[in-house]
Amino acid sequence: MAQSNNSIKKILTVAFALCIVCSIIVSTAAVALRSKQQLNQELDRKTNILNVADLYEPGDDVAEEFQKVTPKVVDLRSGEYTDEFDPDNYSGFEAARDPAQSRTLSGETDIAGLSRQENYSTVYLVGDPDDPEQVILPIRGQGLWGLMRGYLAVEGDGNTIVGITYYSHSETPGLGAKVDTPKWKAQWKGKQIYGEGDGVEPEIGLVKGGASEKTEVDALSGATLTSNGVTNMLQFWLGPEGFGPYLAKFRGGIDQEAVNTTSTDETEGA
Secondary structure, three states, X not given: OOOOOOOHHHHHHHHHHHHHHHHHHHHHHHHHHHXXXXXXXXXXXXXXXXXXXXXXXXXXXXXXXXXXXXXXXXXXXXXXXXXXXXXXXXXXXXXXXXXXXXXXXXXXXXXXXOOEEEOEXXXXXXXXXXXXXXXXXXXXXXXXXXXXXXXEEEEOOOOEEEEEEEEXXXXXXXXXXXXXXXXXXXXXXXXXXXXXXXXXXXXXEEEOOXXXXXXXXXXXXXXXXXXXXHHHHHHHHOOOOOOHHHHHHHOOOOOHHHHHHHHHHHHHOO
């Protein structure tokens, strides 16, 4: 006698078969589209790098424009380039998760809220790699709701900012999310990281009530914690723990030994 369409056994059989079929379809699609997804991720990365350097306009050929950019891997501890890794494939973000390629940050040094920091990072040089017009640095740190990831473009003097962009964040729409609006990002052009002096500690930061110095940018209205996160992130990545030793090489009159000593002292105290 045929089973009723409403029998528990028949319902479970149909449901199980449907799940199997759907799983096969989804898995097949994921495998088939993986290469395209990776290509789109790479295209998005390159577009963000070109955008922050003011080298991209809608409709431009990203691959062609990116020929102006040379990626290099930098040892954050010394500020020197290394050939140990392939800059086209190396990911500092992934390396930070590997204890063999990173270090634990102490509470005092971990102002960006990262917990761990990679030993090497990829930078992007615009123009002649030996005398670049711009240097593009990857930056990241905690905002109000989670990790913020972006790029900072600096002129070849190692001090003047060209632009900033955040390609990944979870900040509050209309408030902290303004970090990704053209109007707010436009304020950064021409700002200075270290000011007019020869100090090794970054002075750049967000301030309330209107920026009046070359090292100041207007804070995000109604988003104090996001603003603090941006300041802490930049203070970390542009200081001795981050790209400070590297950027010092582009700045005349900087005592390189003093920069490296500061970085070493803080590392040993971690």
